[in-house]
Amino acid sequence: MGMGLSALLVIALVLLAFLGVQVAGLQFLFGVVIPYAAFFIFLAGVVYRIVKWAQSPVPFRIPTTCGQQKSLPWIKSNKIDNPASTAGVIARMALEVLFFRSLFRNVRAELKDGPKIVYTWEKWLWLAGLLFHWSMLLVIIRHLRFFADPIPSFVKVISSVDGFFEIGLQHIYVSGIILLLAVTYLFIRRVAIPQVRYISLLSDYFPLLVIFTLALTGILMRYFMRENVVAVKQLALGLATFNPTVPEGISVLFYIHLFLVSVLFAYFPFSKLVHMGGIFLSPTRNLPNDSRARRHINPWNYPVEVHSYEEYEDEFRQVMKAVGIPVEKE
Amino acid sequence: MYKSRNILAGLIIFIAMATFPFWSALGNDSVAPVLELDTPAINQLEEKQCVESRDFMRRRHMELLMEWKNAVAREGMRIYRASDGKTYDMSLQNTCLKCHSNKEEFCDRCHDYAGVKPVCWSCHLEAKGDE
Numbered sequence: 001m002g003m004g005l006s007a008l009l010v011i012a013l014v015l016l017a018f019l020g021v022q023v024a025g026l027q028f029l030f031g032v033v034i035p036y037a038a039f040f041i042f043l044a045g046v047v048y049r050i051v052k053w054a055q056s057p058v059p060f061r062i063p064t065t066c067g068q069q070k071s072l073p074w075i076k077s078n079k080i081d082n083p084a085s086t087a088g089v090i091a092r093m094a095l096e097v098l099f100f101r102s103l104f105r106n107v108r109a110e111l112k113d114g115p116k117i118v119y120t121w122e123k124w125l126w127l128a129g130l131l132f133h134w135s136m137l138l139v140i141i142r143h144l145r146f147f148a149d150p151i152p153s154f155v156k157v158i159s160s161v162d163g164f165f166e167i168g169l170q171h172i173y174v175s176g177i178i179l180l181l182a183v184t185y186l187f188i189r190r191v192a193i194p195q196v197r198y199i200s201l202l203s204d205y206f207p208l209l210v211i212f213t214l215a216l217t218g219i220l221m222r223y224f225m226r227e228n229v230v231a232v233k234q235l236a237l238g239l240a241t242f243n244p245t246v247p248e249g250i251s252v253l254f255y256i257h258l259f260l261v262s263v264l265f266a267y268f269p270f271s272k273l274v275h276m277g278g279i280f281l282s283p284t285r286n287l288p289n290d291s292r293a294r295r296h297i298n299p300w301n302y303p304v305e306v307h308s309y310e311e312y313e314d315e316f317r318q319v320m321k322a323v324g325i326p327v328e329k330e
Numbered sequence: 331m332y333k334s335r336n337i338l339a340g341l342i343i344f345i346a347m348a349t350f351p352f353w354s355a356l357g358n359d360s361v362a363p364v365l366e367l368d369t370p371a372i373n374q375l376e377e378k379q380c381v382e383s384r385d386f387m388r389r390r391h392m393e394l395l396m397e398w399k400n401a402v403a404r405e406g407m408r409i410y411r412a413s414d415g416k417t418y419d420m421s422l423q424n425t426c427l428k429c430h431s432n433k434e435e436f437c438d439r440c441h442d443y444a445g446v447k448p449v450c451w452s453c454h455l456e457a458k459g460d461e
Contacts, residue, residue, distance in 0.1 A: 145445035147351035149360035240355040
């Protein structure tokens with residue numbers, strides 16, 4: 001159900017942009033107003049989510065540990081998989097964010113020959129996920145060429161490496177094609193594996209389908225329909241300099257692409273996509289495992305009235321002495 | 331808010347990166363490139379018309395050049411019949427660059443603006459002004 005509904009949603013969004021631009025002529029709405037609104041929702045929404053998360057206390061250390069804890073000096077500890085210091089946490093988090101290290105450990109559990117459970121090699125999800133995220137990053141960086149004049153040199157360098165291959169007279173951006181293939185794989189995987197399909201919801205299918213449509217429209221514009229890039233850059237620069245213009249000669253395909261980007265940005269803070277910020281706030285990943293070395297006090301502890309031994313002895317000293325119990329203070 | 335120093339640092343980094351297009355464009359007064367058609371060969375033309383229509387050339391000149399390249403280099407065909415029936419010699423240097431002899435004010439303006447690096451000039455000689 002989630003799959004059908006999200007497909008319908010994406011088709012409806014594409015149609016909305018198509019009709020809005022082609023029939024109603026709302027270029028300014030789809031080219032300027034909606035992108036600004038979406039970007040504002042994205043920024044404010046992500047900040048709101050992060051601040052809200054940061055208000056939850058995490059009093060105790062709950063990192064997932066995958067190695068020997070730091071204890072006695074002659075027991076070799078694993079500094080990254082069971083980090084005891086901030087440096088270890090940073091190294092672990094960096095490996096997690098940049099290379100999806102915990103997903104690399106992924107295995108497939110299967111029952112074989114009756115009650116025997118077998119774990120088999122499964123790296124495809126890790127590989128496709130890594131390719132997807134990295135190519136997404138490259139695609140986003142490459143798009144900065146529309147937002148700056150002159151184009152920053154890091155964008156040029158990345159674009160020229162990305163466009164190393166040529167077909168005919170044109171540079172082919174590998175990242176765009178890998179993005180399309182990886183998102184297709186991730187979608188098919190979700191549908192084809194029954195267990196994964198069972199736990200998949202609208203919020204899983206929808207972003208995949210939106211990103212698929214984005215990659216597809218992008219590739220169509222670049223290699224087949226030949227969008228008027230100069231006009232597109234005028235629009236983008238207009239947005240970046242708060243001096244919006246809607247130049248002539250931009251096709252409806254571009255407005256569909258831009259509208260879906262806007263939808264994705266506006267949807268971002270309210271969806272699973274916000275794992276971009278959430279990964280850094282995962283208590284099982286961002287805490288050093290130093291419970292043995294440091295005392296962590298629960299911040300919402302209320303003051304407890306205690307009756308210390310000194311007070312006890314003060315209270316009962318005479319009685320204790322009388323029955324011959326030794327006391328610390330005479 | 332707990333760990334507010336780390337949270338604020340992270341948020342500032344996030345906002346700085348996300349708003350890169352805005353702050354990097356501060357004080358940017360770039361205007362869309364204007365193509366210079368003022369060359370001796372074009373000025374002599376009675377009808378200022380390229381091989382195909384302006385819109386076609388603007389969007390699809392790279393496809394036309396690709397088609398010409400394949401026709402000349404692979405099939406030995408040198409005559410291009412345009413959609414209006416006129417024929418042209420399929421040659422970058424002798425046809426295109428004869429009129430557009432001002433690469434810097436014509437080709438490069440859009441290509442630099444949009445960050446496009448055409449591969450033409452790895453084989454062909456660049457047009458050097460009006461010589």
